[in-house]
Amino acid sequence: MPSVEQQFLHELDEKLWKAADKLRNNLDAANYKHVVLGLIFLKYVSDAFEERQRELLELFKNDADDNIYSLPREDFDSDAEYEQALNDELEILDYYREANVFWVPKESRWSTLKEKAALPTGSVLWQNSKGEDVRLRSVGWLIDNALEAIEKSNDKLKGVLEGISRFQVDNDKLIGLINSFSDTSFTQPTLDGEPLSLRSKDILGHVYEYFLGQFALAEGKQGGQYYTPKSIVSLIVEMLEPYKGRVYDPAMGSGGFFVSSDKFIEEHAREHHYDPAEQKKHVSIYGQESNPTTWRLAAMNMAIRGIDFNFGKKNADSFLDDQHPDLRADFVMANPPFNVKDWWHQSLAEDVRWQYGTPPKGNANFAWLQHMLHHLAPVGSMALLLANGSMSSNSGGEGEIRRRLVEQDLVECIVALPGQLFTNTQIPACIWFLTRDKTGGLSPNGVEKRRRKGEVLFIDARQQGYMRDRVLRDFTREDIARISDTFHTWQRTDAFENVPGFCASKDLAAIEKHDFVLTPGRYVGAAAQEEDDEPFADKMARLTAQLKDQFEESDRLEAEIKRNLGGLGYGI
Structure with a gap:
């Protein structure tokens, strides 16, 4: 049974998506997402701003001695003067x-946008700094003006908000x-008159994530460039646990890994009775993205949630x-596009990054x-989603690179994933977990x-x-918990045991025997069959008796059918 909060979010999703x-x-999916997400962004920042205004107003009117925000009424000659002082302070x-x-400047606030959008084209909206009338050209222009004003007032958003x-x-x-x-009341949501324990940030963040998923489905193959399935992101984040240190994604799309990390940090903080805001101060976010539209989406995605970031x-x-x-990150995670063919440039020929062989x-x-x-x-850890071919291919020197990675003891865990997880590709995928240090001790978090020197964990999750x-x-x-718990048990304790058909820990010699192929199915074996304690002679007698009964029943049914057909005049 879904909670009232889940019911509210589901109804909100359907309502806003329908609109x-x-x-x-008028527009294809690749374009109308900019219109919709731009408005979602404006709604969120405006709601958060107005929520802060209400908080400030209460603080200004509170005349307690320890309240540094207090604006006492007795300091002013009239109510009108006091109200004006309050309004000035709010700005x-x-x-x-x-x-x-x-x-959020006045011209960008949602109340202004809603009021001015309803006016006839050509209406006077306000006067600019030169005292000139500013007139409404179109609603699209009004929205652009709101986005541009927010950009000018917030350095983090320079060049991010597209008109x-x-x-x-x-x-x-x-x-x-x-x-x-x-x-919809995003700051004080209710369902059937019941107040809900959801913040504006939670609601708008959820809607934003839902819309990204819907756009990915609508766009098909192209849409997947900025959207990784939520469950895969959650799995990687829960396995890596990046709640302290520098976190980096070089193919960040819309920033899904960072959002999931942020949620993980909040849950971890609450579980251990830490202050989530204080805990987040120990995390630094770094990302990179080549697509200009997606780069902007990621920045908006972070801004909606109040996550500080450096996207170059x-x-x-x-x-x-x-x-x-110069970045050396404690946690690196990414879902780059699979099997990209046109990535190469001659300037990369002697690149310092190719320590284990020049990629094809x-x-x-x-x-x-x-x-x-x-x-x-x-002492960092990384996780990378790749096509299954990466575990076994020998073309273009890939087999040699894979051998060197194994011999240098960089591979920590390989997870084989089930098919049909992605909206944009049917290519089977796996997750590589690598680390530079298997000597044991404290990780960055x-x-x-x-100590795990010379060991690799294989997990076959294709049946999950x-x-x-x-x-x-x-x-x-439960699937995510089973996989991540298996990894953590192997990584941190001596209690790990191989589970036939699901997981196995192997040494480098065993991998060398398989020519450095890393497909988990080669190492985990077949799933154990249920024990059968029935003696063979008894089992044979029982099955023979069953078969004799089935033959007799078959003969009886055949005779019955012949009688019925004979009664209808058919000669059998």
């Missing part, structure tokens, strides 16, 4: 920055979207224009892996690990999960 989906008559930018809330007027969406459709988004100065190719050349020019899989290793700190619909498979929370 947004009306744009599909001081530093009050919002100190609470990690984006400053929507270029898509030339009808005013009426945009007004409909604004009204649909307005018709611009969108850029991780191989040709590394935005973090026609496949970037081992280029991504070595790029990530290059950015990995001496403070977890004690045992369930079919969410006719096309897509998904993991349950």
Whole structure:
């Protein structure tokens, strides 16, 4: 039975998606996501800003001696003067920055947007700094103006917020979207009159994530470039546990790994009675993305959740224009596009990153892996989603690179995944976990690990999960827990035991016997069959008697059919 919070979010998803989906008559999925996500972003920052305004107003009116924000009424000659002072104080930018809330100029606030969008084209909106009338050109222009004003007021968003007027969406459709988004209390949500324990950040973050998934489905193959299935992201984050240190994703898409890490940190903090906000101060986020649209989506995704980030100065190719050349991260995780063929450039021929062999020019899989290793700190850990071919291919020198990785004892764990997990590809996938240090001791997040020199864990998870619909498979929370618990037990304790058909720990000599092929199925064996304690003679007698009874029943049914057919005049 879903909770009231889950029911609220489900109903909200359907309502907002239904409103947004009306744009599909005018725009394809690749474009209308910018319109919708731009409005979601405006709604969120405006709601968060107004929520902070309400908090400040209460603080200003509270005349307690220890309240540094207090603005006593007795200091003013009249109510009008007092009200004006309160309003002036609410417009001081530093009050919002100190609470990690984006400053939203008046022309960008949702109430302004809703009010002005309903006016006829050409209406006077306000006067600019020169005292000139600013008139409404279109609703798209009004939204662009709101986004641009937020960018100018927040350094982190410079060059991030794209305008929507270029898509030339009808005013009426945009007004409909604004009204649909307005018709929900994001800061004080209720369901059937019941107040819900959901913050504006939680609701808008959820909606944003839901929309990204829906856009990925709508766009098909192209949409997957910015969306990794939530269950796979959760699995990797729970296995790595990146709740302290530098976290890096060189193919970040819309930032799914960072969002999941942020949620993991909050859960971990609550579980151990830490302050989540304090815990997050110990994490630094670094990312890179080549696609300009996706780079902006990621920045918006972080801003919506109040996550501090460094995504470089611009969108850029991780191989040709590394935005973090000196970074050595404690945790590196990525889902780069599989089997990319056109990645190579002659300038990469003698690149310092190819420590274990130059990757083939026609496949970037081992280029991504070595790029990530290059950015990995001496005691760091990394996880990389790759096509299954990476575990066994020998073409273009891949087999030689894989051999060197194993011989250098960098491979920690290989997880084989079930098919049909991705919206954009049917290519079977696996997860590589690598580390530079298997000697044991404290990891960057403070977890004690045992000595694992010369050992590799193989997990065959191809039978895990369930079919969410006719096309897509998904993991349950139990599936994720089983895989991550297996990894942590092997990594940290001496209590690990091989489970036939699921997991096995092997030494490097065993891997060498298989010519350095890393497919888990070769190492975990077949699943154990249930024990059969029935003696063979008794079992044979029982089965023979069963067969005799079945033959007799067959003869009886055949005779019955012949009698019935004979009665109908058919000669048998």
